Amino acid sequence: MTSAETESANEATFRRICDSETILKDVSSAGKVIPGMRRDTLVCAGPPMPPDELPGPTRGAAMGALIHEGIAESPGHASKLLAAGEVKFLHAHDHDSIAPMAGIISWSMPVFVVENSSYGHICYTNINEGVGKTKTLRFGAYSGEVLRRLDWMEETLAPALRDALRLSGGIQLGSIVAEALRRGDECHNRNKAATALFLTRVAPHLARSGCSGEGLAKILEFIGGNDHFFLNLSMASAKATMDAAHGIPHSTIVTAMSANGRDFGIRISGLGRATPPYRWFLAPAPRGRARYFEGYGDADACPLLGDSFITECIGAGAFAMVAAPAITEFVGGNMAWAKRAMERMYKITAGEHDKLLIPYLDYRGTPTGIDVRKVLATGTSPIINAGIAHRNPGIGQIGAGLFHAPLQCFREAAKALN
């Protein structure tokens, strides 16, 4: 491989990222659409790992999903099924899927269908359950409240959203992400403006499709009251984009970052297969600059977990830190610090996004397309905003923080490039 070949490949990769338009087309169910899905399989986050080593939050979420599916009768029963190896796990990235944190999606769960309308790639994601700190499946909780909400989402919310989306002709997601970056979101750890924009787009179609009265009111309150409702859509939009940027020979651009609570992994456009199963370059999952909820600390934390850092790969998330002062503040920084953090990201990326613009940098595009060569040449690690789950099953979210991708996996990738 010559340097000119790589330059040209990286430019093509960068253009695919910027030129991808994404659209939310439909709601289906996991069992119908996710490749390889069976009644006894669960989708989970992260680069592949042995199922018996899955971390606490993923096991907790799996337990909740097994009860939700009627496969297990109780948490104890679910735990035994997992210990006996009777549940098969599909890693989301290899199955056209993505979901936050533990990333558990089971057979009957409704999934959004997101399409890269420029290049055709499809990504499925589940519906965000809400915040409520410790009370969500994705952070490993499986209480009655969590399970009842999953039932309501499946029986009531999903059919209404499906009817509305079909009437709407689809809702463009990329334009929501771009506008939300002008409204204080970075579309990874902050999705408030994006959620409000999504609600504005979908609400008329919910009404038009026949949903009404208290039922519609509850749906509108659920979406509008869940500051992270858009997160799953942001992630699916990013994955449908990055999958289109993957598989370009000689490209040294990172097309996914992901963690499973043990390993952190990166996928490189020009390395491994162009289609699943993908090749991952691994390093131990890092610990971050964390802010914990009251009563929790480092000892309680599961190492980095989830597929949501796909947002950083398209130039959102921590790569758009200046767009989201609230996140900057939460991770203990101020605006000058956020600008310096972004300046470092400009040094390790292929270019500046032509649609994701930062108003406070006088509409400069976000740093987009992490280049393995630049990461290693500068010794600068990509930054990531992420939530932190408790290390044990059944507890949930205990904080959030700023993480650095480990350089070791970039060194592994560089060896494969040479």
Add this chain to the structure above:
Amino acid sequence: MTSAETESANEATFRRICDSETILKDVSSAGKVIPGMRRDTLVCAGPPMPPDELPGPTRGAAMGALIHEGIAESPGHASKLLAAGEVKFLHAHDHDSIAPMAGIISWSMPVFVVENSSYGHICYTNINEGVGKTKTLRFGAYSGEVLRRLDWMEETLAPALRDALRLSGGIQLGSIVAEALRRGDECHNRNKAATALFLTRVAPHLARSGCSGEGLAKILEFIGGNDHFFLNLSMASAKATMDAAHGIPHSTIVTAMSANGRDFGIRISGLGRATPPYRWFLAPAPRGRARYFEGYGDADACPLLGDSFITECIGAGAFAMVAAPAITEFVGGNMAWAKRAMERMYKITAGEHDKLLIPYLDYRGTPTGIDVRKVLATGTSPIINAGIAHRNPGIGQIGAGLFHAPLQCFREAAKALN
């Protein structure tokens, strides 16, 4: 008056501005609630002026309102009634009301009822018609499209919003303004995030109150598709706030800025009556640093018009310029320029708002409470973001720009203070 008396009065005025909570309580109709309203009267913007000197946009809007009320049969007929002096005008500020640009509110028009829940002051405002450049009554247009929309707002939109608001128990406005300032709005010339937030709050109650199907869909699309829907609520919230800050003896704080297309006026907390009619200090309405829509220029522009600069008085609008990069860009500035502009406003205000915070200034409060003494001591004029109407009736908006309040009215006020 001693300097200590003024300091203390200004501190009390500033505290009233910051401590005012405002709530949107109800929808009524102008004829029922606006003091002094009769079937043949129209509310209009600006400090009082002789009705036969009202500017083109105000006359255009009045013509539309007279047709809407069935008082005039045609624009020609309406024009004759105006020329004959058969229509009485009430200036909004003196009648517990406010509305953008020409500010025309007629008897049958629905009005929002906004209450300062901390101090009890009430302000009425009409419902924003939408943008569509030249096609709105408030900018002086009165085409069939404008009039049909007024009918729909009165017959369909207002009753639905009334039912929803009564069910909701009221929607807090101050918290929407504060959050919108974190989402790229300055809540005068940009109200996109505030509108999306308002829709998120009101939509469930619209559904719950029995509005459904295509009717509800159209209402949600009208609100969500009108980037300035929240403007009238932002103004009414600001007036209900500033009316509570008005009438404090010895206070040198500006409690309103307003223009009628001929004069620009300011109202001072410690001068004139504490209740309407208020005392105004006038100077000729200024021309601004304007950006015109294609095909229009300075020669077409009506001098500054409207009551919307009340938002600058509470520390929003141009006083929160850094919050809204899109507006900064529109008036031809960049972020460094916006910061310098705000720095100057900090020098002429009583303090920094404790709820209206600017993320990009590391959550510094906006400059709040324009002090006549500081304006004159520094020779620094308050800045205003405002829309520009065509000088003739029936045309509408032709641009927007950045204006400076004329120093002359501050000098007039200072004479009265001494």
